Amino acid sequence: MLLCIDTGNTNTVFSIWNGERFLAHWRIATDHRRTADEYFVWLSTLIDGQKFALDIDACIISSTAPRVVFNLRVLCNRYFDTRPLVVGKPDCLLPVAPRVDEGTVVGPDRLVNTVAAFDRHGPDLIVVDFGTATTFDVVDMDGAYIGGAIAPGVNLSLEALHMGAASLPHVDVTMPAKVIGTNTVACIQSGIFWGYIGLVDGVVRQIRAERGRPMKVIATGGLAPLFDQGFDLFEAIEDDLTMHGLRLIHDYNKEMGNG
Numbered sequence: 001m002l003l004c005i006d007t008g009n010t011n012t013v014f015s016i017w018n019g020e021r022f023l024a025h026w027r028i029a030t031d032h033r034r035t036a037d038e039y040f041v042w043l044s045t046l047i048d049g050q051k052f053a054l055d056i057d058a059c060i061i062s063s064t065a066p067r068v069v070f071n072l073r074v075l076c077n078r079y080f081d082t083r084p085l086v087v088g089k090p091d092c093l094l095p096v097a098p099r100v101d102e103g104t105v106v107g108p109d110r111l112v113n114t115v116a117a118f119d120r121h122g123p124d125l126i127v128v129d130f131g132t133a134t135t136f137d138v139v140d141m142d143g144a145y146i147g148g149a150i151a152p153g154v155n156l157s158l159e160a161l162h163m164g165a166a167s168l169p170h171v172d173v174t175m176p177a178k179v180i181g182t183n184t185v186a187c188i189q190s191g192i193f194w195g196y197i198g199l200v201d202g203v204v205r206q207i208r209a210e211r212g213r214p215m216k217v218i219a220t221g222g223l224a225p226l227f228d229q230g231f232d233l234f235e236a237i238e239d240d241l242t243m244h245g246l247r248l249i250h251d252y253n254k255e256m257g258n259g
C-alpha cells in the first residue's frame, strides 16, 4: 500500500492507497516538532479502528513546510522501511517540468495540484486551492505549471484582522445573510466573504485576459465549497485533488523505474 502525505502550513493529511482506491484519510495539525515516533503512535491508533492492516511499502510526501520533511522521512525509513519520494526534490520526477523564473522553488502542493487537475480535466486550467494561502496555479496546454498567484488564506486574513485591530474579535468564516453588516461580526464576515468572492473572480478574470482564453477553474481545499454557493466560479470542486496528484506522481516515478 502507498502512504501519501500532504503537509500544508496548517494541516497534514495522511492517505492510504491500496492500488485501487483510498482506504482512509487522516488529518493532524502541522507541527515540525512532531517526531517520527509520535506520527507512528498516532497512525497505529487510527489503524486499530480499521478493517485493514497498515501494510505500507511505498511513501510519497508533499510539504509546503520544509522543516516537517525530516521527521516524515524518518517515519517512512524507520517504520515502513521505505525511502519516500519527496515532491520538489530532484530525485522525484514530474511528468512535465514547471516553467517559471530560474531559481524559483514552486510550492510542491502547487506542482501536485497541477498534475492532478491536468489528469482529470486536460489542458488550460486554473487551480484555486483554499489552504493557509489561497493559491492560483495556471496549467498550460502540455500540463506544465507556468505560474499563478498567491493571496493570504481566508483564515489567515481573519486572524490578521483580529491580531492587528484591538477591537475586532476572532470570527469564523461563513456566508453572511446580507452584505451590509449591522454588527461587528457581521461586518467582518461580509468583508471576508465578499472580499474573497471578488478576489477569486478578479484573479481568474485577469488570468483569462492575459492568456486570451476561457480556461476551466478547478477548486480544492476545505473552504472551496463555501465560495461556490451559487456563484458559478468553479467548474469543479475536488477535495481529493492533492491526494490524486500524489498517487499519480508516485505511479509515474515507478513507471520510469525511479524508486
Ligand SMILES: Nc1ncnc2c1ncn2[C@@H]1O[C@H](COP(=O)(O)OP(=O)(O)O)[C@@H](O)[C@H]1O
Binding pocket: 007, 008, 009, 010, 011, 012, 030, 130, 131, 132, 133, 153, 155, 156, 221, 222, 223
Ligand atoms: N471544512 C472546513 N471548514 C472550515 N475551515 C476549514 C475547513 N477545512 C480547512 N479549514 C481551515 O482552512 C485553513 C486551511 O486549511 P487546509 O486546507 O488544511 O490548509 P493547508 O493545506 O495550508 O494546511 C485552515 O485554517 C483550516 O482550519
Ligand SMILES: CC(C)(COP(=O)(O)O)[C@@H](O)C(=O)NCCC(=O)O
Binding pocket: 007, 008, 009, 010, 064, 105, 106, 107, 108, 109, 110, 131, 132, 133, 134, 135, 150, 153
Ligand atoms: C503558497 C504556499 C505557501 C501555499 O501553501 P499552503 O497554503 O498549502 O500551506 C506554498 O505553495 C509555498 O510555500 N509556495 C512557495 C512559493 C511558490 O509556490 O511560488
Ligand SMILES: [K+]
Binding pocket: 008, 109, 129, 130, 131, 132, 133, 135, 221
Ligand atoms: K494549499
